[in-house]
Amino acid sequence: MKALVSSAGGGSGKRPERVFLVAVEWKDEQVWDVRDSLAELHELVASAGGSVVGNGTQRLDAPVASTYIGSGKAAEFAGRCKGESVDTVVFDEELSPAQARNLEALFECKILDRTSLILDIFAQRARTREGKLQIELAQLEHLLPRLTRFWGHLSRQKGGIGMRGDGETQLETDRRRVQDRIARLQRELDEVRQHRSTQREGRQRRLWPLASIVGYTNAGKSTLLNRLTGASALAEDKLFATLDPTTRRLRLPTNQNVLLTDTVGFIKKLPHGLVEAFKATLEEVVLADLLIHVVDVSHPSAEEHILAVESVLREIGAEGRASLMVFNKMDAFGVEERIRQFRERHPAAVAVSAKTGQGVDDLLAAIGAALRPIRQLLELQIPHSEAATIARLHEIGEVVECDYDGPQVRLKARVQPHHAREFAAFAAVETPGAEKNGQ
Ligand SMILES: Nc1nc2c(ncn2[C@@H]2O[C@H](COP(=O)(O)OP(=O)(O)OP(=O)(O)O)[C@@H](O)[C@H]2O)c(=O)[nH]1
Ligand SMILES: [Mg+2]
Known part of the structure; x- marks a missing residue:
């Protein structure tokens, strides 16, 4: 299937396809308002290169077998579409093959459902x-x-x-x-x-812990990766700007190296086939030591976005992974009250602006704290003459205690388990062990 750019209408110049949106307001639905859903569909169409020229909604108890929406409504919308020279009608729901066929005959133009549209965008990216x-x-x-x-x-x-x-x-x-x-x-x-x-x-990923940035599409995941690691991942005001995972090294102020992965964004009603197709890629997300869940707090549907992301995480088996919630776009106008409300439900969340860098120090500290249980706490006694070893410890580890009095330097430091070997010869009398008091 092609993107929503057509050569229809004669001439050789391509113009954006004219698109009409149809959404259903379910009688018992409250959480996700039909307007928000339409707004999102609008963004999806724009991301696919189409141009929305109108929309229609109908309130229903259940889908109608033959045409999804009622036949009277369908005929009314078809009339509007003809008047507006619409090329494509996009339904906010998944249509059965028969429904799509019947609607195509009625509207006399291309009918897409939400799933085909998302697949279209993915294919472009x-x-x-x-x-x-x-x-x-x-x-x-x-x-x-x-x-x-x-x-x-x-x-x-x-x-x-x-x-x-x-x-x-x-x-x-x-x-x-x-x-x-x-x-x-x-x-x-x-x-x-x-x-x-x-x-x-x-790869070194076995040596360094892996943190995956997850979140709703357009939440600012790539911008955050760029901010934290100086990477230049594509960040755009488009849905699904990122498709393929990008991994960069992040060095925390505690000298801990972390691999940070930015991956495809989630969306509500993410087509199941797509989740299946992406499972292998998303496995990297599942295998992460820490999930960094980025939320765009400036978005009116931020709450629903959180639920949608949690639902996809459940679907790919990432439920229960250590995770850290990040409220992004704190620089946006009027979000303070929203952040305050969200904090009641997510008290450990960190507020940042990936754009301005505000709150990033708090975020780095929180990532370090979340990964602390992975590091090993060493208690060492190193002769004063071993200056290079002491310098090395400061370079690769987080030195939490340091006492230069006495014949040997006594140190306590957290290091990655694979670095522990380097200092084995200097272990203090007590056996060092993995630190259990984490987060
Ligand atoms: N105001 C504001 N805008 C931001 C911030 N972070 C990201 N943005 C904007 O949000 C849009 C989406 O950013 P991306 O980083 O591409 O978002 P993403 O989550 O990677 O999106 P996908 O890859 O499409 O899922 C871009 O226009 C960014 O400039 C922020 O802290 N504040
Ligand atoms: Mg991205």
Whole structure:
């Protein structure tokens, strides 16, 4: 599927597709207001390169089997769309293949649902081979049950009375072709992943703890990674600007090295197929020693964003990981009251502005504290003459006590477990052990 840029309307110049949005207000729904949901769909369309020219909503108890929304409403919206020369109608819900087909016939234009739109955006953004394979797989799996719609013209041409068999045969062939492609993609993905996991084994990540930045799309995750590590990850006011994970080293003021990963943002109703396709990438998130959950506190739906992120984390098995909540965009106008309210529910959260750097020192301290249990507390006695060893300890560890009186220097320091060996010869009489009092 292509991005929402069409060459329709004649001429060679491409213009943004004209898009009409349709959302449903469920009678018992309160948490997520339909306006917020439409606003988000609007941003999704803009991120895909389309231009929203109107929208319509309907209040319903349950979806209507044939057209999702009521047929009267559908006809009314179709009339508006024709008047506005709309190219594409995007539904905020997932449509069944039959519903999409019926709506397409009624509106006489392209119908997309939220899932196809998100897949579209992901397809535009994928850069790495693994990312591209994952998206194509998710797209084909979404397409398979809908084949009749996309390949409709074939069956229609051939599928007149008495020729129905031909149309069906064509459809079967197409279906098999897609299934074969899915199988091939899965094999290729397995190979890429195997290669990646061997690479990962060799990397330093086993020595340094891993912290993953997670959060709703557009929360400021990449901006935060850039702020903390001086990286230059792409940060944009776009949904799903980041797709492929970026990892950078962060050195905390306590001399602790941490690998910090920025990854794909989450969204409510993230298509399940997509979560499946991204599971391997997201596994890196699951395996992290610390999850840094970035929340855009300036967003009116910040509360729902937190719930959506927690739900995706549950889905990928990251529930219960050590995590630190970060209220980002504290520089935005009028967010103090919101931060105060959120703090009641998340007392350990840290407020920052990734943009201005405000609060970053507190964040670094909080990351250090959260990772403290991973470090080993050494109690050492080092001769005064071993100045280089003492200097080395200050360089790679966090020295918490230091006493130069007496024949030997007595030190207590927290170091990464793999550094402990270097100082084994200087262990104080008491056996050093992993520190248990953490966070
Ligand atoms: N005012 C303000 N804007 C911010 C702050 N941090 C990020 N932004 C803006 O928010 C937008 C999104 O930032 P990104 O860093 O791309 O967000 P992300 O979470 O990586 O987004 P995706 O990769 O799309 O999921 C950009 O326009 C940033 O400039 C902040 O602290 N304050
Ligand atoms: Mg990003």
